[in-house]
Amino acid sequence: MPTHNMQNRPKSDAIFEKAKTLMPGGVNSPVRGFRSVGGGLPVVMKHAQGAYITDEDDLTYLDYVLSWGPAILGHTHAEVVKAVQNVAESGLSFGAPTALENVLAEKVMQRMPSIELIRMVSSGTEAVMSAIRLARAFTGRHYLLKFEGCYHGHADSLLVKAGSGALTLGIPDSAGISPETAKSTLTANFNDLASVDALLEAYPNQIAAILVEPVAGNMGCVPPEAGFLEGLRERCTATGTLLIFDEVMTGFRVAKGGCQEHYGIYADITTLGKILGGGLPVGAYGGRRDIMETVAPLGAMYQAGTLSGNPLGMTAGIATLDLLDAPNTYEKLDTYAKQLVSEASKLCESHGVPVSATQVGAMFSLFFVEGGVTSFADVCKTDKAFFNRFFWAMLEAGVYLAPSPFEASFTSTCHGEKELALTLNAIDYALKKAKAS
Numbered sequence: 001m002p003t004h005n006m007q008n009r010p011k012s013d014a015i016f017e018k019a020k021t022l023m024p025g026g027v028n029s030p031v032r033g034f035r036s037v038g039g040g041l042p043v044v045m046k047h048a049q050g051a052y053i054t055d056e057d058d059l060t061y062l063d064y065v066l067s068w069g070p071a072i073l074g075h076t077h078a079e080v081v082k083a084v085q086n087v088a089e090s091g092l093s094f095g096a097p098t099a100l101e102n103v104l105a106e107k108v109m110q111r112m113p114s115i116e117l118i119r120m121v122s123s124g125t126e127a128v129m130s131a132i133r134l135a136r137a138f139t140g141r142h143y144l145l146k147f148e149g150c151y152h153g154h155a156d157s158l159l160v161k162a163g164s165g166a167l168t169l170g171i172p173d174s175a176g177i178s179p180e181t182a183k184s185t186l187t188a189n190f191n192d193l194a195s196v197d198a199l200l201e202a203y204p205n206q207i208a209a210i211l212v213e214p215v216a217g218n219m220g221c222v223p224p225e226a227g228f229l230e231g232l233r234e235r236c237t238a239t240g241t242l243l244i245f246d247e248v249m250t251g252f253r254v255a256k257g258g259c260q261e262h263y264g265i266y267a268d269i270t271t272l273g274k275i276l277g278g279g280l281p282v283g284a285y286g287g288r289r290d291i292m293e294t295v296a297p298l299g300a301m302y303q304a305g306t307l308s309g310n311p312l313g314m315t316a317g318i319a320t321l322d323l324l325d326a327p328n329t330y331e332k333l334d335t336y337a338k339q340l341v342s343e344a345s346k347l348c349e350s351h352g353v354p355v356s357a358t359q360v361g362a363m364f365s366l367f368f369v370e371g372g373v374t375s376f377a378d379v380c381k382t383d384k385a386f387f388n389r390f391f392w393a394m395l396e397a398g399v400y401l402a403p404s405p406f407e408a409s410f411t412s413t414c415h416g417e418k419e420l421a422l423t424l425n426a427i428d429y430a431l432k433k434a435k436a437s
């Protein structure tokens with residue numbers, strides 16, 4: 001079944017060897033470097049169309065990374081590309097208000113009514129770091145509570161891990177983070193309200209916000225258990241703590257209105273990115289009017305950006321959200337991913353490979369682990385060595401998964417019956433090979 005010789009990629013490898021002399025690790029974002037999947041150089045891509053992506057050696061793969069989420073319409077949708085080409089002829093960036101920002105802002109608010117005012121920025125990290133600053137400015141409180149295994153971008157206060165004890169202050173999870181900064185971030189366990197209560201009790205009226213990926217996507221796809229999000233909402237309302245939904249990944253992916261529509265739980269602040277820019281650099285944060293009126297120039301919380309609201313990004317986002325309005329889009333996305341994880345689980349069972357499959361809307365994960373996965377601790381039990389062998393075998397079979405067992409996989413409106421069949425054949429081959437090696 002292998003159709004792609006991963007040992008013979010002369011052009012890709014030559015380009016990556018050169019990249020390593022120019023950029024740290026040869027990449028502009030660490031996860032792209034394939035260091036989480038053992039040996040082997042990353043695939044250097046040059047072209048993408050629909051559900052497929054092609055590397056420098058003209059090997060084409062069925063893509064479940066989709067630029068880490070933005071390409072929900074598949075790559076290079078003709079109408080999105082055309083819209084961006086057209087608007088580019090009027091100017092690439094003005095650094096001044098444009099009507100396009102109003103259009104995208106309104107489209108977001110129609111989908112997420114909890115957002116009464118919104119600020120456009122240029123990345124998910126920028127959105128989340130601004131939302132945290134806003135929560136502290138609005139509440140006058142100091143601490144941030146996040147969840148182990150959730151990722152929210154690379155701002156200093158977010159590259160923090162739990163201290164030695166559950167109630168101790170955070171400690172740096174990256175070089176360069178000052179211990180003083182890390183101490184302001186408290187860490188609880190995803191799907192564990194008792195761990196949240198312990199921190200709320202230990203730091204009464206001192207926690208500015210609870211920040212959560214409502215469906216965790218950065219430890220693989222881990223959905224909230226029944227009552228978890230409701231419990232966070234209740235606790236935030238009762239204690240004057242702001243609830244921040246980081247929907248950079250889930251926004252417009254798990255439902256038209258993101259997790260807040262899917263689960264019917266509304267955040268005080270929502271952060272967005274990825275699909276919002278349709279592949280161009282766009283992020284945003286928005287929420288309750290009284291909170292957002294704290295943001296400069298209205299209020300005292302400062303945040304700014306040269307390319308915020310950029311006309312190309314706004315245009316790609318507008319075109320993408322409009323195209324996602326096609327009838328039954330989200331039903332089809334959900335059906336494909338449900339079919340995939342169901343059939344993949346059966347294949348794992350037939351090969352005697354333990355698996356826990358998770359899926360919400362157009363995102364899913366296959367965890368090679370016994371028993372269910374509802375927490376970061378569960379995810380850490382996954383057989384990473386098996387995943388590495390499975391990952392490379394899937395590449396040989398022409399399927400491009402995220403190069404880490406701790407990343408969610410994504411589908412698009414271009415993934416259909418043909419792609420499902422290709423994927424299941426590839427999984428059957430990869431399970432056999434991963435077991436044999």
Ligand code: KE4
Nearest residue numbers: 029068123124125151152153218248249273
């Ligand atoms: P960016 O700064 O990468 O646009 O967004 C940061 C971010 C914030 N919040 C969530 C929930 C996210 O998933 C992300 C970024 N996601 C990763 C993929 N797990 C981006 C891929 C990468 O780091 O290269």
